[in-house]
Amino acid sequence: MASVWEYANPKKFIDTTDRLLPWVAALAVVALVGGLIWGFFFTPEDFRQGSTVKIIYLHVPAALMAINAWLMMLAASLIWIVRRHHVSALAARAAAPVGAVMTVIALVTGAIWGQPMWGTWWAWDPRLTSFLILFLFYLGYIALWSAIENDDTAADLTSVLCLVGSVFAILSRYAVNFWNQGLHQGASLSLDKEQNVADVFWYPLVVCMAGFGLLFVALVFLRTQTEIRARRTRALLARERLS
Amino acid sequence: MPELGKYAFEVLSSYAVSLALIVALVAVSVWRARAAKAALDDVEKRIRKDG
Amino acid sequence: MIALLSRDLALAVRAGGGFGLGLAFFLIVVVLVPFGVGPDEALHARIASGILWLGALLACLLSLDRIFALDWEDGSLDLLATAPLPTEALVSVKALAHWLVTGLPLVAAAPVLGVLLNLPVTGYAALVLSLLLGTPALSVIGTFGAALTVGIKRGGLLMSLLVLPLYVPTLIFGAEAARRGADGLDWTTPILMLAGITCGVIALLPFASAAVLRVNLR
Numbered sequence: 001m002a003s004v005w006e007y008a009n010p011k012k013f014i015d016t017t018d019r020l021l022p023w024v025a026a027l028a029v030v031a032l033v034g035g036l037i038w039g040f041f042f043t044p045e046d047f048r049q050g051s052t053v054k055i056i057y058l059h060v061p062a063a064l065m066a067i068n069a070w071l072m073m074l075a076a077s078l079i080w081i082v083r084r085h086h087v088s089a090l091a092a093r094a095a096a097p098v099g100a101v102m103t104v105i106a107l108v109t110g111a112i113w114g115q116p117m118w119g120t121w122w123a124w125d126p127r128l129t130s131f132l133i134l135f136l137f138y139l140g141y142i143a144l145w146s147a148i149e150n151d152d153t154a155a156d157l158t159s160v161l162c163l164v165g166s167v168f169a170i171l172s173r174y175a176v177n178f179w180n181q182g183l184h185q186g187a188s189l190s191l192d193k194e195q196n197v198a199d200v201f202w203y204p205l206v207v208c209m210a211g212f213g214l215l216f217v218a219l220v221f222l223r224t225q226t227e228i229r230a231r232r233t234r235a236l237l238a239r240e241r242l243s
Numbered sequence: 244m245p246e247l248g249k250y251a252f253e254v255l256s257s258y259a260v261s262l263a264l265i266v267a268l269v270a271v272s273v274w275r276a277r278a279a280k281a282a283l284d285d286v287e288k289r290i291r292k293d294g
Numbered sequence: 295m296i297a298l299l300s301r302d303l304a305l306a307v308r309a310g311g312g313f314g315l316g317l318a319f320f321l322i323v324v325v326l327v328p329f330g331v332g333p334d335e336a337l338h339a340r341i342a343s344g345i346l347w348l349g350a351l352l353a354c355l356l357s358l359d360r361i362f363a364l365d366w367e368d369g370s371l372d373l374l375a376t377a378p379l380p381t382e383a384l385v386s387v388k389a390l391a392h393w394l395v396t397g398l399p400l401v402a403a404a405p406v407l408g409v410l411l412n413l414p415v416t417g418y419a420a421l422v423l424s425l426l427l428g429t430p431a432l433s434v435i436g437t438f439g440a441a442l443t444v445g446i447k448r449g450g451l452l453m454s455l456l457v458l459p460l461y462v463p464t465l466i467f468g469a470e471a472a473r474r475g476a477d478g479l480d481w482t483t484p485i486l487m488l489a490g491i492t493c494g495v496i497a498l499l500p501f502a503s504a505a506v507l508r509v510n511l512r
Binding site for chain 1: 438442443445446449452455456458459460462463466467470483484487491499502505506509510512
């Protein structure tokens with residue numbers, strides 16, 4: 001089996017993802033639509049939270065992908081720093097807006113879900129607050145990419161920012177927990193596995209998580225292709241201008 | 244439609260916003276992908292013609 | 295290194311160097327707060343430590359672009375980078391200069407401004423110590439942000455967007471220490487966390503700052 005580093009070659013990446021993309025996209029649609037329909041129509045209400053428990057099928061997968069997208073960007077940034085594969089840097093750039101949208105979905109659904117319980121449209125619950133900070137990190141990362149013209153410089157600077165940002169995001173998580181530990185004890189929004197999520201909720205949730213994950217992969221494939229092509233176009237135009 | 248009771252607005256608006264964001268993200272990504280491919284094909288054709 | 299430090303300090307305090315602007319901004323912000331929230335002094339007392347921390351933080355933020363901007367513009371940054379001094383030391387000295395010129399005066403001014411906001415007596419020690427321990431982190435983190443954006447024209451707003459989320463842990467623990475002090479509670483934990491963050495940042499972030507500075511000077 002060939003090494004995964006072969007896909008660092010931009011052309012090979014595009015060829016391979018061209019073949020994979022239709023399948024991943026189709027699977028994503030099936031899982032997402034199937035999971036959401038299952039959860040929305042075919043699950044009961046929670047005795048405490050009523051029908052709002054149905055928001056879980058959006059909120060939890062989105063929140064998970066918000067974190068996973070950043071982790072993927074971190075890995076891709078490290079690969080760029082160490083091995084200087086352009087595809088890696090471009091993949092990180094491609095993933096960021098997807099992660100940012102996932103974060104917004106997590107925030108909006110989290111806030112809406114919290115409203116009936118806390119009576120306000122926004123609550124400085126530690127988890128929601130951490131996601132708000134994560135959103136700011138995403139914005140900064142995306143903004144830095146856009147602000148720099150030279151592709152290699154942009155890749156270098158944004159990869160370091162991603163690294164430093166990751167450390168501070170973790171620090172912020174602990175700081176925010178410390179900051180709001182006294183309030184809303186036990187009223188956190190997520191239903192962890194340990195909290196006995198009944199099977200009837202858990203299975204459609206897993207399908208939705210798979211759907212969001214596959215959606216992320218499909219979008220990153222597509223968007224990285226775009227970045228590769230855009231970069232090549234810029235390079236060709238620059239060469240044209242010089243000759 | 245399942246019996247959503249008093250939380251109908253919350254549940255429906257969550258779904259509406261989330262799906263709208265996802266659809267928008269996909270639409271923009273597909274649009275940019277097509278534009279990038281067209282632009283690159285354009286430039287490559289031009290270079291092959293002149294080169 | 296000492297030479298670089300004295301040079302930066304001298305540049306900062308001479309006319310046009312911007313010394314005192316941070317202090318003036320701090321004063322203005324604190325004066326504006328009662329206009330924003332109303333004259334109720336009990337309210338001021340409750341929010342004083344937070345406002346003072348925020349004011350100091352913002353005053354630091356606004357002076358960050360001075361760290362590298364002048365040297366970048368006249369080309370001396372390139373010279374400094376090629377000097378035998380390691381880039382990590384260069385950025386550390388720059389951060390130290392920023393702290394001495396901007397951060398430290400803010401620490402001194404804070405208790406004076408605390409009077410304006412009716413800060414409870416118990417809060418002064420916590421406020422000064424938390425700012426004393428926290429402002430070095432603000433300078434070092436700010437230096438990273440400045441190094442990151444040094445090549446970007448009018449990159450001040452972008453730098454703020456990048457730096458402010460990095461300030462969150464320091465702000466949370468610093469303001470929490472100050473607030474607990476003002477409320478008469480024990481403030482050991484947050485002050486220790488704050489000190490820990492500052493030490494970690496001083497020790498490790500210069501490597502990242504140096505890396506991005508080298509990228510921008512290529």
